[in-house]
Amino acid sequence: MTQKKDNVVLSVEQVSKSFYVEDEPPILALSETDLEVQKGEFVAVIGPSGCGKSTLFNIIGGLIPSDTGRIMVDGRETNGPDKQIGMVFQEESTFAWRTVEQNIAFPLELAGVPKAERVKQAAHFADLVGLSGFEKRYPAELSGGMRQRVALARTLALEPQILLMDEPFAALDEQTRMLLGEKITEIREELDQTVLLITHNITEAVQLSDRVAIMSFRPGVIKRTIDIDLPRPRGPETISSDKFGHYVGEIWADLREEAARGLRESEKALADEH
């Protein structure tokens, strides 16, 4: 790649993490993992279940400490949750007791932004995710896809440099997931947002990303990264193109081994329990 080093906005350097379970050998979830994300880039990290993707997500987001290595944002080492890294979680995470507006304004409220300004900002971000007119509704009155967009707007409200998402579409149906993917692409272009997406869905990774990083199964490391050289916007024509299919096939070829190994090990673990 030809990008200059000073364009790197997020770098994961030599990050390792082990988990200890009583009476069992430690599980090495991440082993000296490296990853760099350029400013404005959309990178997907893809890997089989149990490969340590979520561990990587939590470490980058500062929710759990790593054993070794460090996370750098804009050339500065992070220490715990960082204002410049906005996290979107896999699970349903909107606050049921807050309206859409109050949900989006939550981080602004914590930051001490005055009420009038919060309301203005919340309306702006509600509009950005396509929820204009729903500001006064409660999450229970919205669909799953809308609730996930509320969560997205809530994270964007702090205007983080890096949007870090852990399978944000996992709980949604296929079509909602495709549409939400398009929405995220739009938002990303509008804000020139740097995005790091953790996913296990190959189509999603190819549809959305500039670059896909493939993770191996235990210990988790980035095995290989693939540049996705497809025109944007990536509508139905792109998705049905040979080139798209070729990328999907290429990633699956790499991932298949890892996924099969993951499956074997988890089945073995289940067998050992009995």
Add this chain to the structure above:
Amino acid sequence: MLTTPTRVRAFSLFAIWLLWEVNAQIGWLVPEVFTPTSQILAGLAEISTSPVFYEHMFFTILSTGVGFLIAVFAGTILGIGMGAFRIVGRALNPYIAALASSPKIIFLPVVMSFAGWGTETKMTMAVIGAIFPILLSAYAGMLSINPVHIRVAKSFNIKWYDLITKVYLPSLRHPLLVGFRLGFGASLVSVVLTEAKFGESGLGFLAMQYYGLYAIGKMFSVLVILFALAIIANFLLDRFATRVPH
């Protein structure tokens, strides 16, 4: 006919009244105790004109109210603390469960030896009665808080006091309301029981006094007042509950 809750409610009240009245008139089951409702109404009319009665009622309301409010604050804080510090919570849980299910009246001699015979004892008994259901509801609520809400909050670098007021407390709104409701009932029971056993004032004392004088109509009218107080308190808690979003 019985198609709405209000109708069922009205009908069951009427049915109980009818049974009561018929029993009182034919004198079938302990007619000395189950006195005709006219006598209870007469008792109500009589005590409601005596200033002494209002004094007693004031003491009962005061002891229950103050004790309940102290229990609301202390129980909520302790329950949140037990839930936030899991090790402490799990360590203390069996003791608290044991205390919670033992009859609170056993604490009366201890409390009395510290606080004497007066209102302070009744307030303390109200606190002891109400704190366990509130604390246990808050603790149970803490254990069922959606973990992703905590992670979201932490990803925004939330301060501990914001975590309590903006995540824990709103997450606990439903279990806490149940706890408050149970706690209020328990504090009223503790106060009236203390009054009936050892007090020199309050509605429990008054009811026992009428019972001793064999003024059954008046005794029942005191019970009716207590019943009404419990209904009013529940109504107020309900009003508060409807302002809480789902």
